[in-house]
Amino acid sequence: MPKILSSIACNLDTHILLAALPLFEQQKIEAIEWSFDTLFKYEEIPEWFTDLISEFSNQGRLVGHGVFFSLFSGKWLPEQDIWLKKLTAFSERFKFDHITEHFGFMTGSDFHKGAPIGIPYTKSFLDIGIDRLKRIQDACQRPVGLENLAFSYSLEEVGNHGDFLSKLVESVNGFIILDLHNLYCQIHNFRMDFEDIIVLYPLEKVRELHISGGSWDERKTATGEKIRRDTHDDRVPEEVFNLLSATIPKCPNLKFVVLEQMGTALTSEENQLAFQRDFLKMDAIVKSINYAFPQSLPNNFLPVNRAILSRFPLENLALFEQQQQLSYILETAENFGHAQQLLAKSALHQTEWKVENWEPYMLETAMAIAQKWRNGF
Amino acid sequence: MKISKSVLQAVAVAIVVTTTISACANDDVSPEKEKATKSQKLDPCPACGMG
Numbered sequence: 001m002p003k004i005l006s007s008i009a010c011n012l013d014t015h016i017l018l019a020a021l022p023l024f025e026q027q028k029i030e031a032i033e034w035s036f037d038t039l040f041k042y043e044e045i046p047e048w049f050t051d052l053i054s055e056f057s058n059q060g061r062l063v064g065h066g067v068f069f070s071l072f073s074g075k076w077l078p079e080q081d082i083w084l085k086k087l088t089a090f091s092e093r094f095k096f097d098h099i100t101e102h103f104g105f106m107t108g109s110d111f112h113k114g115a116p117i118g119i120p121y122t123k124s125f126l127d128i129g130i131d132r133l134k135r136i137q138d139a140c141q142r143p144v145g146l147e148n149l150a151f152s153y154s155l156e157e158v159g160n161h162g163d164f165l166s167k168l169v170e171s172v173n174g175f176i177i178l179d180l181h182n183l184y185c186q187i188h189n190f191r192m193d194f195e196d197i198i199v200l201y202p203l204e205k206v207r208e209l210h211i212s213g214g215s216w217d218e219r220k221t222a223t224g225e226k227i228r229r230d231t232h233d234d235r236v237p238e239e240v241f242n243l244l245s246a247t248i249p250k251c252p253n254l255k256f257v258v259l260e261q262m263g264t265a266l267t268s269e270e271n272q273l274a275f276q277r278d279f280l281k282m283d284a285i286v287k288s289i290n291y292a293f294p295q296s297l298p299n300n301f302l303p304v305n306r307a308i309l310s311r312f313p314l315e316n317l318a319l320f321e322q323q324q325q326l327s328y329i330l331e332t333a334e335n336f337g338h339a340q341q342l343l344a345k346s347a348l349h350q351t352e353w354k355v356e357n358w359e360p361y362m363l364e365t366a367m368a369i370a371q372k373w374r375n376g377f
Numbered sequence: 378m379k380i381s382k383s384v385l386q387a388v389a390v391a392i393v394v395t396t397t398i399s400a401c402a403n404d405d406v407s408p409e410k411e412k413a414t415k416s417q418k419l420d421p422c423p424a425c426g427m428g
Contacts, residue, residue, distance in 0.1 A: 056378070
């Protein structure tokens with residue numbers, strides 16, 4: 001019987017490792033998710049860390065989770081070329097079970113600044129996304145997947161996100177990561193019911209689930225409630241554990257359940273103990289539901305055929321110009337009114353971005369996210 | 378999953394060394410020591426959680 005592996009996001013971060021060490025020693029952690037590209041800027045990775053990664057790699061328990069590729073950039077960037085070459089090198093060195101990236105494009109003036117922001121669900125962006133996914137798959141020769149976004153500008157976007165994700169990954173027999181805290185953000189910020197939103201996602205394509213904590217923003221939704229943000233800096237809320245229990249039985253191809261938390265939120269012993277308790281609680285839920293699964297995973301998500309790549313990556317410079325303008329507005333607008341003024345004069349006005357329909361509180365949140373990360377990490 | 382004892386010990390030592398160096402860094406004015414701090418201090422990694 002296939003087993004769902006209880007996993008953590010494990011990176012070269014003192015506090016994450018401090019929090020995880022007792023769980024490693026107790027042999028509780030069954031797999032790790034490593035954001036390999038956060039180390040691309042280093043010439044050397046400490047040997048003790050690669051040894052740890054190799055332990056999981058050698059047992060087929062390592063998944064790679066990219067952060068910086070910027071899937072939907074309208075222009076092919078030199079950094080994307082370098083990213084793919086490094087992915088190939090890492091894939092030859094470590095045996096990843098699969099490789100994933102985030103949905104969206106990165107705001108920010110260079111490749112290591114900014115935050116992932118959504119795009120309109122149009123044919124132009126679908127074609128760019130498919131081109132990029134094929135290149136990632138070609139570079140790693142592993143199953144490839146994408147994670148759902150926590151952020152949406154409007155209810156209409158929430159309704160269409162799952163279908164767009166499905167069309168994207170279908171092109172490479174790919175899969176999706178369903179981040180349940182991201183789903184929780186959408187449920188809260190747009191006042192949706194779990195049963196209504198979960199059916200919008202292609203659950204047969206879910207190979208990985210994420211859980212994490214987040215924070216409440218001072219900004220308010222249309223109904224006067226605080227905005228929920230995916231900041232990964234607190235314990236997993238009880239509601240997200242409930243989402244995990246409810247979602248696992250709906251995902252016949254599920255293989256990994258991952259607990260994520262930022263190292264910056266694990267600096268105290270109290271927080272590290274809370275992280276360990278969250279992991280054990282997650283593991284107990286995973287183990288209690290395992291029995292319901294089929295004898296073998298219906299889809300291994302491996303490439304069906306070798307991807308045929310065009311010589312030159314697909315580009316749409318008009319979309320890139322719009323992305324640059326949006327990034328600039330989000331990063332520099334002084335307040336909501338200023339952002340609205342700038343958007344009304346921008347190349348995004350009355351286009352498929354539908355900026356006129358964006359919920360004011362979500363535009364403010366997008367500004368907060370972009371301004372938080374504009375100076376990098 | 379079982380991880381070899383030597384790997385876990387190496388991780389534990391590295392964490393302790395890094396934590397100790399980070400904790401002492403504010404009092405550390407020697408260029409040589411500063412160099413050592415920079416080379417060994419680990420990054421807080423954003424991974425996801427950028428929302």
